[in-house]
Amino acid sequence: xxxxxxxxxxxxxxxxxxxxxxxxxxxxxxxxxxxxxxxxxxxxxxxxxxxxxxxxxxxxxxxxxxxxxxxxxxxxxxxxxxxxxxxxxxxxxxxxxxxxxxxxxxxxxxxxxxxxxxxxxxxxxxxxxxxxxxxxxxxxxxxxxxxxxx
Numbered sequence: 001x002x003x004x005x006x007x008x009x010x011x012x013x014x015x016x017x018x019x020x021x022x023x024x025x026x027x028x029x030x031x032x033x034x035x036x037x038x039x040x041x042x043x044x045x046x047x048x049x050x051x052x053x054x055x056x057x058x059x060x061x062x063x064x065x066x067x068x069x070x071x072x073x074x075x076x077x078x079x080x081x082x083x084x085x086x087x088x089x090x091x092x093x094x095x096x097x098x099x100x101x102x103x104x105x106x107x108x109x110x111x112x113x114x115x116x117x118x119x120x121x122x123x124x125x126x127x128x129x130x131x132x133x134x135x136x137x138x139x140x141x142x143x144x145x146x147x148x149x150x
Contacts, residue, residue: 001031006088010035018057018064029072036075048077052085059095068094 002013012031016024036046055062055069062069068081084093084100091101123130 001027009088011087018061021055021065021070025070025072029074032072032074046074048074048079051079053079053081054083054085054092054094055081056092056094056096062094 004011004013012028014024014027032046032051039046051074053069053072055065057065068083071081072079082094084091086092091098091104093100118133
């Protein structure tokens with residue numbers, strides 16, 4: 001089993017064949033149980049809500065697993081496999097395609113292009129309208145940030 005740690009984010013990697021997924025699930029569960037025990041001994045807590053499980057493979061291999069793949073148990077919690085996860089800002093899909101990542105980046109770019117065009121229009125407005133727009137933009141951004149964290 002390999003791992004990668006970045007700040008408070010740890011990723012575990014395990015390679016297996018489709019026929020060996022039950023052994024891989026057992027190995028992952030034992031490893032995560034050991035990590036959880038170490039964290040408890042050091043007054044830390046593993047957050048099952050933030051724990052993600054992603055099975056990588058070809059589309060053919062993933063079809064053999066059925067859906068997104070088997071789940072793992074974290075004590076009394078069950079972690080369902082997902083179709084994609086975010087790894088340090090990059091959205092990785094189970095079939096290793098970048099379709100989801102490109103879609104998210106394109107949407108962000110479109111938002112910023114629209115913002116630039118609005119700014120160009122605003123520079124022709126009086127100062128009061130310009131200040132009002134920026135206050136509303138800051139409020140909108142704060143509301144989106146709060147909604148995203150809930």
